[in-house]
Amino acid sequence: xxxxxxxxxxxxxxxxxxxxxxxxxxxxxxxxxxxxxxxxxxxxxxxxxxxxxxxxxxxxxxxxxxxxxxxxxxxxxxxxxxxxxxxxxxxxxxxxxxxxxxxxxxxxxxxxxxxxxxxxxxxxxxxxxxxxxxxxxxxxxxxxxxxxxxxxxxxxxxxxxxxxxxxxxxxxxxxxxxxxxxxxxxxxxxxxxxxxxxxxxxxxxxxxxxxxxxxxxxxxxxxxxxxxxxxxxxxxxxxxxxxxxxxxxxxxxxxxxxxxxxxxxxxxxxxxxxxxxxxxxxxxxxxxxxxxxxxxxxxxxxxxxxxxxxxxxxxxxxxxxxxxxxxxxxxxxxxxxxxxxxxxxxxxxxxxxxxxxxxxxxxxxxxxxxxxxxxxxxxxxxxxxxxxxxxxxxxxxxxxxxxxxxxxxxxxxxxxxxxxxxxxxxxxxxxxxxxxxxxxxxxxxxxxxxxxxxxxxxxxxxxxxxxxxxxxxxxxxxxxxxxxxxxxxxxxxxxxxxxxxxxxxxxxxxxxxxxxxxxxxxxxxxxxxxxxxxxxxxxxxxxxxxxxxxxxxxxxxxxxxxxxxxxxxxxxxxxxxxxxxxxxxxxxxxxxxxxxxxxxxxxxxxxxxxxxxxxxxxxxxxxxxxxxxxxxxxxxxxxxxxxxxxxxxxxxxxxxxxxxxxxxxxxxxxxxxxxxxxxxxxxxxxxxxxxxxxxxxxxxxxxxxxxxxxxxxxxxxxxxxxxxxxxxxxxxxxxxxxxxxxxxxxxxxxxxxxxxxxxxxxxxxxxxxxxxxxxxxxxxxxxxxxxxxxxxxxxxxxxxxxxx
Ligand code: ANZ
Numbered sequence: 149x150x151x152x153x154x155x156x157x158x159x160x161x162x163x164x165x166x167x168x169x170x171x172x173x174x175x176x177x178x179x180x181x182x183x184x185x186x187x188x189x190x191x192x193x194x195x196x197x198x199x200x201x202x203x204x205x206x207x208x209x210x211x212x213x214x215x216x217x218x219x220x221x222x223x224x225x226x227x228x229x230x231x232x233x234x235x236x237x238x239x240x241x242x243x244x245x246x247x248x249x250x251x252x253x254x255x256x257x258x259x260x261x262x263x264x265x266x267x268x269x270x271x272x273x274x275x276x277x278x279x280x281x282x283x284x285x286x287x288x289x290x291x292x293x294x295x296x297x298x299x300x301x302x303x304x305x306x307x308x309x310x311x312x313x314x315x316x317x318x319x320x321x322x323x324x325x326x327x328x329x330x331x332x333x334x335x336x337x338x339x340x341x342x343x344x345x346x347x348x349x350x351x352x353x354x355x356x357x358x359x360x361x362x363x364x365x366x367x368x369x370x371x372x373x374x375x376x377x378x379x380x381x382x383x384x385x386x387x388x389x390x391x392x393x394x395x396x397x398x399x400x401x402x403x404x405x406x407x408x409x410x411x412x413x414x415x416x417x418x419x420x421x422x423x424x425x426x427x428x429x430x431x432x433x434x435x436x437x438x439x440x441x442x443x444x445x446x447x448x449x450x451x452x453x454x455x456x457x458x459x460x461x462x463x464x465x466x467x468x469x470x471x472x473x474x475x476x477x478x479x480x481x482x483x484x485x486x487x488x489x490x491x492x493x494x495x496x497x498x499x500x501x502x503x504x505x506x507x508x509x510x511x512x513x514x515x516x517x518x519x520x521x522x523x524x525x526x527x528x529x530x531x532x533x534x535x536x537x538x539x540x541x542x543x544x545x546x547x548x549x550x551x552x553x554x555x556x557x558x559x560x561x562x563x564x565x566x567x568x569x570x571x572x573x574x575x576x577x578x579x580x581x582x583x584x585x586x587x588x589x590x591x592x593x594x595x596x597x598x599x600x601x602x603x604x605x606x607x608x609x610x611x612x613x614x615x616x617x618x619x620x621x622x623x624x625x626x627x628x629x630x631x632x633x634x635x636x637x638x639x640x641x642x643x644x645x646x647x648x649x650x651x652x653x654x655x656x657x658x659x660x661x662x663x664x665x666x667x668x669x670x671x672x673x674x675x676x677x678x679x680x681x682x683x684x685x686x687x688x689x690x691x692x693x694x695x696x697x698x699x700x701x702x703x704x705x706x707x708x709x710x711x712x713x714x715x716x717x718x719x720x721x722x723x724x725x726x727x728x729x730x731x732x733x734x735x736x737x738x739x740x741x742x743x744x745x746x747x748x749x750x751x752x753x754x755x756x757x758x759x760x761x762x763x764x765x766x767x768x769x770x771x772x773x774x775x776x777x778x779x780x781x782x783x784x785x786x787x788x789x790x791x792x793x794x795x796x797x798x799x800x801x802x803x804x805x806x807x808x809x810x811x812x813x814x815x816x817x818x819x820x821x822x823x824x825x826x827x828x829x830x831x832x833x834x835x836x837x838x839x840x841x842x843x844x845x846x847x848x849x850x851x852x853x854x855x856x857x858x859x860x861x862x863x864x865x866x867x868x869x870x871x872x873x874x875x876x877x878x879x880x881x882x883x884x885x886x887x888x889x890x891x892x893x894x895x896x897x898x899x900x901x902x903x904x905x906x907x908x909x910x911x912x913x914x915x916x917x918x919x920x921x922x923x924x925x926x927x928x929x930x931x932x933x934x935x936x937x938x939x940x941x942x943x944x945x946x947x948x949x950x951x952x
Contacts, residue, residue: 150782153749157859161259169873170264173218174674180212181220181675183648183714185683185691188226188640189250191235194257195731196739196757196769201682201720203754203856204763204821206263208680210855211816213264214879220675221264222651224271225251229640230313233573236605237614243573243605247274257742261750262858264875268657271650273643274573275658278650280596282642283578284663285698287589288705290579294344299337300566302611307331309609311338311570322449323438334437338611340568340636341577345697349373349560352696360716362764365688372689374561379545380483381554383408383460386468390416392460395482395559399548400540403529404489404510406500407470408460409453411479412436420471422457429454429473436475444475451476451499463553464544465530474499482559494519511537565694567639572605572614574637583630597633613637644691645698648678648713664707672708677715685719692717718819721766723757728768739769751857752778758821758856781860784832784853788864792840802886804834805845809882812852821856828852843868848880896921897948898930914941921947 164170182205187198209221225247232243251272258265271278289295303312305326316327324333345352353373356366378397385392392408410417412433421429432454436444443449453474460469469487476495477486490500491509497519500507510529513520526532531547532540548554576597578590590597600621608616616622616635624631652675653660653668661668692714699713724730725737732738744753756777760767808831815824831849835841847868854861854874865874889910894917896904904926908917918939921927931951938950 149778151785151860151863153751153859154746156863157260157262157745157750160859160862161262163862163873164264165259167873168268169875170221170266171268172220172222172266176216176218178215178217179220179674180209180217180680181648181652181678182209182212183221183651183678183681184223185681185687186224186226186644186647187254188229188231189247189254190231191246191250193250193253194741196741196744196753197684197720197723197731199261199741199753200723200757200763201684202258202261202263203757204718204720204819205680205682206754206858207758207816207821207855208819209264210858210875211879213876214851214855216878218674220269220651221266222269222271222654223258223263223265223267224269224647224651225254225273226640226644226647227251227272227274228574228643230315230571230573233571233605236573237607240604242601244274260745261741261754264858269651269654270657271647271654272658273647276596276598277658277660279575279643281650281660281663282575282638282646283590283595283597284592285646285702286575286638286642287578287592289343289701290589292701292705294347294701295341295567296344297339298342298564300340300342301335302338302340302570303333304336304611305331305333308607309611310607311611313569313571317440319440319443322443324440332438336611338568338570340566341634343565343567343697345565345694346560346562348697348700349375349562351700352562352693355696355700355712359712359714361714362717362719365685365692365717365719368688369693372562372693374559376559376561378482378557378559379548379554380557381463381487381548383463383469383487385420385471386459386461388458390419392416392471392485393483394485394487395557396487398489398492398537398541399544399554400526400529400532400535400537401489401492401510402462402464402487402544403532404491404508405462405467405469405487406490406506406508407472407488409472409474409477409486409488409496409499410456411477411484412473412475413479414473414484417456417473420456420458425455425457429456432473432475439475441478444478447495451495451502453499453503455503463548463551470505472499472503480563481561482557490519491516492519492521494521565697567642568634568636569639570611570613570635571637572599572602574639575599575642576615576637577634580624580626580631580633582626588626588631599637608635641691641694645695646702648681648695649702649708652676669707669709672710676708676710677713680716680718681714682718682720684722688719719764721762721764723760724766724768726769726771731769737769744774748774748778749781749859751860752781755781755825755857759825761822763819763821780829780832781857783836785860785864787832787835787841788846788850789867791835791838793843793846793868794840795843797842797844798838798840800838801831801835801842801845802883803889804831805842805848806882806884806886809848809852809880810887813879813882816855824852825856850874851877851880892944894921894944895946896924896927897946898927899950900948903927903930910944912943914943917941917943917947921949 184202184205209219212219227247232247235246236243303317305312308326317324317333318327326333376397378395379399380393380395383392453472456471458471460471462469488496490496490507511520512524512527526535526540576599578595578597580588582588600618602618605614608614612635622633652671702708703711727737729735756774808827811827812824850861850864862874891907892910893905894908895902904924906920906924934951936949937952940948
């Protein structure tokens with residue numbers, strides 16, 4: 149190896165830290181907020197996937213500084229979380245100590261990779277100063293009617309005496325069991341906080357329009373919100389005053405309804421159940437409790453259900469319809485009841501087949517041995533016959549509305565956000581339950597509500613969080629009344645909902661400008677929205693949706709000036725193991741970035757990860773590729789240190805240098821880092837053929853190099869006799885005049901085989917090209933004594949002579 153990466157990298161990391169090179173500036177009229185999804189500081193440390201996204205943002209941050217922008221490029225820690233709590237439960241240690249140790253490790257690892265983060269802006273979601281503001285935002289949500297308590301299901305494990313997070317629950321043959329021990333888990337209703345994100349459903353949809361996000365992510369968000377326009381139709385129950393309200397998007401098929409289905413949890417189920425059906429209905433309801441919604445919606449699973457014994461009447465033709473319960477109908481969607489049209493709905497079809505229910509086709513279909521889903525004419529439907537489904541829908545809607553049997557209804561798949569966790573290690577809720585049943589918010593000047601110190605964290609046994617064990621903390625008084633604290637804590641999502649705002653407000657690590665002050669507002673005005681946000685695809689839905697929701701609420705409260713937080717988004721692709729599989733300890737294909745930094749250097753790792761392929765593609769790791777990247781950096785080092793660097797331009801590199809500047813600048817703008825590196829390689833190859841290099845070209849090249857390989861960039865900048873950091877040097881400009889290419893190489897073939905090349909003026913015409921080609925020494929020999937039977941010429945490219 150030609151240079152000592154260890155010496156160089158250490159030297160420049162020290163320099164940057166001592167000189168506070170990357171401290172956020174506030175002196176330009178242009179700004180760039182370049183953000184990474186902040187890491188959860190797990191015990192495992194950084195993996196090679198992290199540097200891929202972090203290098204991608206680092207490159208832009210560095211380019212923007214050189215282009216005269218104020219740059220905000222921060223990092224922090226998503227530090228509350230389940231693993232720390234699980235560790236504490238297992239070992240009796242404090243999750244805070246464990247987390248802070250992990251943070252030290254992570255930070256050190258990041259520093260060795262040479263990212264240009266402003267560590268003055270470091271934040272930690274579990275720091276009391278930080279969660280004070282998380283609590284304050286929650287209070288705003290509450291005051292504005294966007295937070296309330298409701299009974300909602302949790303995953304309860306009787307054997308372990310605790311509520312489990314979804315990730316702690318496994319699915320075993322359609323039944324929920326605990327990951328630890330394999331014990332039965334059932335859904336149990338508990339009083340919990342929910343945030344009414346559904347009130348923002350339309351705004352969350354509309355806001356997507358103007359964002360520069362991958363279409364795939366927008367689609368995922370749209371589907372998650374799942375706006376659906378339909379009708380709620382009343383079906384009278386036979387011989388009863390009861391009415392069942394169903395939600396349907398296909399009222400045009402109402403003449404094809406042959407039965408109704410209720411979710412087993414539907415409140416009317418037991419009232420509708422006849423005595424002889426009671427036993428089987430109750431048994432089925434119980435069985436449903438241990439099934440997840442995902443499982444219930446899984447179309448590959450056989451459909452099950454039970455007859456209630458009651459019937460309803462079809463409002464359009466009076467037909468008698470048996471009422472069933474079945475778990476494929478979910479209680480929380482629509483009205484929790486459906487009108488089943490087995491001929492045109494595959495799930496209803498399967499159910500009807502199994503329980504021998506009648507099937508009636510109400511759309512033209514060539515076959516009747518399977519459900520028909522399509523756009524054909526309506527049949528068997530009296531006054532709807534011969535209409536298209538669309539026309540029929542219009543007509544039946546009016547008909548049912550006029551008779552006051554139905555209402556138009558918009559439904560969303562999006563559910564209100566269950567915001568309580570039965571956990572110790574999260575933000576405490578900033579409120580008290582008073583003896584008289586009311587809720588009091590903790591006054592703002594008494595925030596934060598601190599997480600108490602507990603000697604030994606253990607389950608409460610009641611389903612409440614381990615905080616319930618801290619009796620002194622839980623039981624308190626408020627204005628002379630007895631009061632009780634909330635023992636649930638907030639989910640990990642809470643801290644990550646506003647961390648990008650926290651960076652803006654940070655004056656030193658975890659110290660913040662008051663979020664509702666004028667100063668805060670003008671800082672938000674300066675920096676928002678985030679100009680580039682890079683992170684994993686796994687956050688495509690929840691994190692991004694929750695953060696957008698909080699942001700829109702804060703926008704309505706005039707805390708932030710922009711309606712959306714993240715203007716441009718990119719998901720970096722995963723780095724797979726050498727065998728092309730996902731890296732995992734059990735497969736033994738995990739690459740440790742520390743080892744690579746040690747053996748090849750951080751610059752090599754950065755260049756390699758950017759050169760692997762498109763930034764959003766999943767790609768396998770390759771040591772060969774890594775070695776190749778290092779060899780190229782060695783080549784660059786030799787080029788600058790061995791070649792004569794002159795102040796006189798012999799013009800040989802005019803074209804290639806200016807072309808490289810133009811292309812690399814544009815490719816970086818398009819986040820096409822792999823091709824930008826290829827172009828730099830082309831320049832290095834050309835420069836290597838020269839005896840001397842014009843100094844401004846050497847310097848311009850190093851400026852481009854330094855955003856990818858910052859340590860070597862700084863070092864070579866110094867080698868060329870410059871003082872101080874390269875980080876704020878002006879980004880190179882390309883000279884369009886010098887990019888006019890005068891000469892071009894034309895291939896000369898004989899009978900399709902390349903036999904020579906000739907250098908000609910661009911645009912040299914056919915006759916002249918032919919003459920030049922025929923007079924080329926090698927070609928002359930080939931032509932000697934032969935007859936030319938065909939001449940093919942493509943100007944600027946090729947001459948092909950066919951001879952005999
Ligand atoms: C009759 C019908 C006939 C339906 C047909 C579909 C096809 P989206 O578009 O996703 O909103 N549905 C309603 N509530 C449900 C619930 N709680 N659980 C499960 N399924 C439910 O889907 C709306 C359709 O999903 C509704 O339209 C209803 O079935 C079903 F040929 O009604 B349809």
